[in-house]
Amino acid sequence: MATTHKLQIYQQTSQYRDWRFTPESLAQQRAANNKQGIERVLQGLREEAQVDDGSGATETRIAEATNNLLSPQEEVELIDYYLQTILTYTRIYQRDKLLKAEATNNVKATAINFVKRFYLHNVVFDYPPKTIMLTCFYLATKVENSFVKIDDFIRPLTTAEIKRNGKAQTKSEDILDLEFVVIQSLQFELAVHHPFRPAYGFYLDMQAYIDDKPLLKEVYERTHHYIDQSLYTDLVFLYQPSQIALGAFKLAAKDKELDIDPYLTECFEARLLETLYTILDDIQEIILAHKSITLEKAREIDRKLILCRNPEKNPNSKLYKKNAADKEDAPYVSDSDPE
Amino acid sequence: MSILASAEKQNLTPYTTKEDSCPQCQRMRYFNERMVLLVGPCYHKMCELCFENTFASGPAACPECQRVLRRNEYYQPIFEDLTVEREVRVRARMAAAYNKRQEDFKSLKDYNDYLEMVEDLTMKLLYEEDTSQTDSIIEKYKRENNAQIERNMSKRQREEMIQRKVLEQEKSKKLQLRDEYLRQLEDERREKIEAKNNIINALATSDKSAKEILKARTVQLKKSSLSNRNAGRKVQLELEALLKSAAEGFYDDDDDDIDVEEIDDGPFDPAESPYEPVIVRLREQYDDPTPAFRQGSLAAGVTREMHQRYLIEGAMAGLFEPPFSGSAKSSNNEGTQDS
Numbered sequence: 001m002a003t004t005h006k007l008q009i010y011q012q013t014s015q016y017r018d019w020r021f022t023p024e025s026l027a028q029q030r031a032a033n034n035k036q037g038i039e040r041v042l043q044g045l046r047e048e049a050q051v052d053d054g055s056g057a058t059e060t061r062i063a064e065a066t067n068n069l070l071s072p073q074e075e076v077e078l079i080d081y082y083l084q085t086i087l088t089y090t091r092i093y094q095r096d097k098l099l100k101a102e103a104t105n106n107v108k109a110t111a112i113n114f115v116k117r118f119y120l121h122n123v124v125f126d127y128p129p130k131t132i133m134l135t136c137f138y139l140a141t142k143v144e145n146s147f148v149k150i151d152d153f154i155r156p157l158t159t160a161e162i163k164r165n166g167k168a169q170t171k172s173e174d175i176l177d178l179e180f181v182v183i184q185s186l187q188f189e190l191a192v193h194h195p196f197r198p199a200y201g202f203y204l205d206m207q208a209y210i211d212d213k214p215l216l217k218e219v220y221e222r223t224h225h226y227i228d229q230s231l232y233t234d235l236v237f238l239y240q241p242s243q244i245a246l247g248a249f250k251l252a253a254k255d256k257e258l259d260i261d262p263y264l265t266e267c268f269e270a271r272l273l274e275t276l277y278t279i280l281d282d283i284q285e286i287i288l289a290h291k292s293i294t295l296e297k298a299r300e301i302d303r304k305l306i307l308c309r310n311p312e313k314n315p316n317s318k319l320y321k322k323n324a325a326d327k328e329d330a331p332y333v334s335d336s337d338p339e
Numbered sequence: 340m341s342i343l344a345s346a347e348k349q350n351l352t353p354y355t356t357k358e359d360s361c362p363q364c365q366r367m368r369y370f371n372e373r374m375v376l377l378v379g380p381c382y383h384k385m386c387e388l389c390f391e392n393t394f395a396s397g398p399a400a401c402p403e404c405q406r407v408l409r410r411n412e413y414y415q416p417i418f419e420d421l422t423v424e425r426e427v428r429v430r431a432r433m434a435a436a437y438n439k440r441q442e443d444f445k446s447l448k449d450y451n452d453y454l455e456m457v458e459d460l461t462m463k464l465l466y467e468e469d470t471s472q473t474d475s476i477i478e479k480y481k482r483e484n485n486a487q488i489e490r491n492m493s494k495r496q497r498e499e500m501i502q503r504k505v506l507e508q509e510k511s512k513k514l515q516l517r518d519e520y521l522r523q524l525e526d527e528r529r530e531k532i533e534a535k536n537n538i539i540n541a542l543a544t545s546d547k548s549a550k551e552i553l554k555a556r557t558v559q560l561k562k563s564s565l566s567n568r569n570a571g572r573k574v575q576l577e578l579e580a581l582l583k584s585a586a587e588g589f590y591d592d593d594d595d596d597i598d599v600e601e602i603d604d605g606p607f608d609p610a611e612s613p614y615e616p617v618i619v620r621l622r623e624q625y626d627d628p629t630p631a632f633r634q635g636s637l638a639a640g641v642t643r644e645m646h647q648r649y650l651i652e653g654a655m656a657g658l659f660e661p662p663f664s665g666s667a668k669s670s671n672n673e674g675t676q677d678s
Contacts, residue, residue, distance in 0.1 A: 007615060009617070009656065022662070197650060198653045201651040213626060238662055239662060240656070242656055246654075275659060275661065279662065
């Protein structure tokens with residue numbers, strides 16, 4: 001009988017198809033990106049030197065940049081800092097009742113995921129994470145069906161800036177201009193699956209096997225804490241959402257001293273459980289090992305980044321201004337034309 | 340007349356209209372609804388009465404073209420257009436004689452030459468160019484290749500039979516599965532009623548506390564639901580095995596070198612799910628803490644049960660998926676493109 005083997009629904013998601021990696025391939029990709037990014041920065045600085053026509057300052061600028069280049073590890077750390085700020089913004093929007101209550105978790109997780117996916121194909125030299133993070137967040141509110149108007153979206157930012165500096169710096173154009181760049185880097189794949197839904201499913205399914213309902217509920221609430229932690233790690237590229245959810249559940253159960261193993265042994269075959277346990281152990285280890293970087297460290301890296309930004313993409317650089325002016329003078333050429 | 344026989348087998352009704360009339364006696368269908376029009380090898384029409392009169396005493400000439408014809412050469416046409424009728428019959432005759440297959444030839448070119456030769460002969464017959472010569476060629480071919488023609492014919496009949504049997508089997512398998520499913524549903528319903536009655540009896544007669552009785556019942560429910568689930572899976576496996584062995588039986592006893600390639604899985608079912616379903620079993624009652632399920636969803640036709648199923652399916656999806664190994668990516672891509 002020639003019966004065609006059908007795939008399960010999760011195997012047909014874009015997340016499963018295009019966004020799974022091994023720890024090694026992740027590191028490899030980041031290192032390669034970093035290397036190419038650095039080349040682009042140096043190339044851009046040299047071009048800017050020509051615009052400047054030979055004042056000696058450019059030499060020192062190139063030297064400064066080469067001394068302050070970021071390593072792949074520093075890139076990841078800087079991105080990680082801005083991922084933390086997503087949490088802060090979520091709280092602010094939540095307070096202002098701009099996000100739907102049931103969508104909050106998903107918006108937060110999707111925004112974090114978008115940033116992570118974006119920087120698998122881009123580097124911080126070209127696109128600094130501060131604005132990318134905002135664009136991803138703005139995009140995530142739309143993707144998760146909890147749209148926040150752009151004016152509402154930037155209001156908390158501008159009020160904070162006015163309080164601090166006396167004038168608003170963030171403009172809505174900064175966010176909107178990058179939107180297409182971001183979607184393009186995400187390969188137009190906007191559906192992201194998070195561990196929140198599976199965790200809820202497990203909570204319901206466990207009720208039939210675990211008698212202490214109030215404790216189970218406590219464990220479930222604690223699970224959210226660990227899922228939040230897992231969002232900052234690379235777990236989403238390594239394992240399935242249901243596996244991450246169960247890993248978080250095990251951690252939470254350990255905290256609350258509830259044994260959920262009877263549930264697993266009763267529900268699943270021992271042969272399958274063996275592989276599952278190794279996966280779960282790995283997930284728990286990664287979640288616990290994650291440490292967010294401190295504000296001081298982030299500031300330090302950010303200061304270095306100012307010196308080694310790619311002038312081609314930096315709206316404040318002379319090269320960018322010259323290119324923009326050239327473009328305006330030149331007769332219309334389609335953007336998609338190869339030069 | 341093999342084509343007539345096959346037309347009857349497929350229940351093709353002869354072509355009739357209300358405006359039919361016999362060209363010989365001018366009788367019209369308007370006056371006789373059961374009038375039957377026949378045609379012979381010269382494709383001139385004649386009603387049944389005229390036919391009986393003309394051929395009452397052996398072979399006679401067609402009143403239109405004076406060709407001498409026999410009684411058994413007349414039949415009811417299936418197509419409105421008699422030229423189509425004629426072409427179909429000529430082609431059927433050619434196919435019966437020239438039934439060689441590609442595997443009978445050494446190279447593709449030989450086969451194509453053969454096909455072209457057959458088509459040339461067919462065209463000659465259709466346009467009545469040197470008919471007698473063509474006929475003699477065909478007769479000669481038939482005489483020379485008698486053995487092979489017979490062999491190919493029996494081969495084809497055998498293949499048709501196998502295909503028919505496989506289809507029948509698929510059908511019976513589906514019926515069996517359906518019966519099994521209905522039986523299971525019935526069992527479940529009965530069990531539920533029984534349990535309810537038992538508990539009422541227990542509450543009425545025994546002197547245990549109500550709490551204890553209810554607790555004993557939930558334990559029992561859990562057990563029975565688990566055993567049910569296992570039983571369902573077992574039946575499914577048994578059926579599959581049975582079907583497989585039956586299908587193999589067919590192919591074992593054929594001594595010819597027929598290899599039936601790619602038998603598709605029966606007719607296309609538009610309501611069939613394109614995914615492998617996730618098997619979950621819902622309990623009657625859950626403590627559902629979050630208000631994620633809103634009245635609006637109810638109005639949209641989503642029941643609470645559907646929502647819970649969705650959640651638990653999410654938990655089970657991909658739970659045993661091994662970590663990404665890097666090499667699987669290409670094969671997965673193929674899989675998704677297929678579907």
